[in-house]
Amino acid sequence: MTPYRYESGRRILWVDDRPNDNRPIAAHLERRGFHISYALSTGLALVLLSKNKYFAVISDMGRPEGIREGFHLLDSMRGRDDQTPVIFYASLDAPALREEAALHDAQGCTNNSAELIQLIEKLGNCPR
Template sequence: MDIKEFSESAKGFTKSPLGIIALFIVLVYGFASLVVAFGQNISQHIAPLVYFMVFFPVLVFFGFLWLVAKHHRKLYGPSDFKDEENFLKTQISSAASLAAAISKQPESGGDLSRVQLDEIVELVSNTKQKHSTEKWKNRVLWVDDRPDNNIHERQAFEAQGLEFTLALSTDEALSILNREKFAVIISDMGRKEGPQEGYVLLDALRKNGNSTPFVIYAASNLPEHKKMARERGALGSTNRAQELFSLVMGAVNNGS
């Protein structure tokens, strides 16, 4: 490899913290090797250099393990995540699904105003999920005895990388939660079991010490119902798809 090729390769390494670390390691080890091979009058100091060349890779290895374990999100530069076409597809898919969810709500009348469309675009464009290496932090439990009513909402979240587990009842949800962890729980309010099953589930979770963020997605958007939900330990309560999206994505990102 000539000087020009090496400089181009080195330039590529400087685009991220991980690359800079790798470049520094290569240069240090390279200079040490040159000194040992071509250095003059270093016979009295050869032992420290040999020890350095033997133990330096070991120190680098354990240092790298520590960085990956404790600061893995800081090891990449912006260019490592640059996939504008995929990002655009994700945003369009999420916005389209969210628009479909809003349009089916009674107050919309089936048509979205320019203000609502602008709100959707702004909301989705400002949402950037922090993907976690821990799978449960990207998973949501949705409790509703009529899950087909929420297909568009789930599609909006799935476009952002979230995965869903569905439960049709309070008992089923509690059984699932005994085995698995989730970043967020979404629940309707009234089910076949009773008119306030959302609160029944919420109270049972908080009584058992489960503090998973809990969002109620029901028919009411009255201020007093929102206040009551928060007082009982919920993150929020809404009947608006865009508010649900904001609450859930906020909880997911804050917990990542």
């Protein structure tokens, strides 16, 4: 195995048009043994998901493609029977957004970095 290949059980795809904002959290997850891949758009994320297996997807909600692009990504994934867990990490954290995320089959929605890490860890303890 080359040093650039990671098992799917330790790979996270982070979809955000401003990935630098998330570097401290990503570094924390990498210290815990995860490998983070980045996609700046929904289109690139869907290409990467079609070619690789991931433990989870972390996505922001709004991107230049649209303010609800996170839901578009998740719905596209589920539409092609991709059951990779999705957690939204968005600046807004309203109860209505959490409820809608659950209706779209997301595994979580938060704007808190500690809660995001807990959600990722919880996924690791649940059989898929």
